[in-house]
Amino acid sequence: xxxxxxxxxxxxxxxxxxxxxxxxxxxxxxxxxxxxxxxxxxxxxxxxxxxxxxxxxxxxxxxxxxxxxxxxxxxxxxxxxxxxx
Amino acid sequence: xxxxxxxxxxxxxxxxxxxxxxxxxxxxxxxxxxxxxxxxxxxxxxxxxxxxxxxxxxxxxxxxxxxxxxxxxxxxxxxxxxxxxxxxxxxxxxxxxxxxxxxxxxxxxxxxxxxxxxxxxxxxxxxxxxxxxxxxxxxxxxxxxxxxxxxxxxxxxxxxxxxxxxxxxxx
Numbered sequence: 001x002x003x004x005x006x007x008x009x010x011x012x013x014x015x016x017x018x019x020x021x022x023x024x025x026x027x028x029x030x031x032x033x034x035x036x037x038x039x040x041x042x043x044x045x046x047x048x049x050x051x052x053x054x055x056x057x058x059x060x061x062x063x064x065x066x067x068x069x070x071x072x073x074x075x076x077x078x079x080x081x082x083x084x085x
Numbered sequence: 086x087x088x089x090x091x092x093x094x095x096x097x098x099x100x101x102x103x104x105x106x107x108x109x110x111x112x113x114x115x116x117x118x119x120x121x122x123x124x125x126x127x128x129x130x131x132x133x134x135x136x137x138x139x140x141x142x143x144x145x146x147x148x149x150x151x152x153x154x155x156x157x158x159x160x161x162x163x164x165x166x167x168x169x170x171x172x173x174x175x176x177x178x179x180x181x182x183x184x185x186x187x188x189x190x191x192x193x194x195x196x197x198x199x200x201x202x203x204x205x206x207x208x209x210x211x212x213x214x215x216x217x218x219x220x221x222x223x224x225x226x227x228x229x230x231x232x233x234x235x236x237x238x239x240x241x242x243x244x245x246x247x248x249x250x251x252x253x254x255x256x
Contacts, residue, residue, distance in 0.1 A: 024114060031124055034125060034128040034132075038128055038132055050136070063129070064128070068122055071119060071122045
């Protein structure tokens, strides 16, 4: 008997693909912002500007938490691989 | 049950060290996404490192007054290069402006650390590497790629001698 999950997967065969692409794009976006923060912090630290360094660290830390949280939602590997194990 | 567990373990081991080269070099999107997460954490740590460094190991400030040269050694419109020994040796330039005022700036351009020089004809400080120009009175950037003004020192004149000290009022 087919359950709801199976029906869903059959109705939307590309769902895993879309989710994976979406998560990777979001992660790349987050990392781009973090690189920008790191660059600003370095540039301002040279001028002894600690406030910017602290603000960018907080931003970068929150973004890192968001990216860890996003990783939890990565779709599971395909069933074939699980069976192999 | 134990045998089954062992079998699963050996299968996992084989997954990590596959025989086929194609399988060994293959990076799945799942692994790539996890790597991006790791990179994100590393960047946050890098930002924390900057704060820790600037709190625990701040750059040493100039204490007291340092003798540079006698006033008559630098004519109006002239420049003298000197070095100060802090936590590292930092090159500075002493400028005697045409109107008689004195200025001292760090010689390293804030762009890529090229040596800057005073051009009396233009009354500006020039970085010859990438054509950056700084104001000879305040050290602010007038033109070109430098992102910040030149770090400045106070110049003190005493009995015909020139001394430098840490800037008191940064404006």
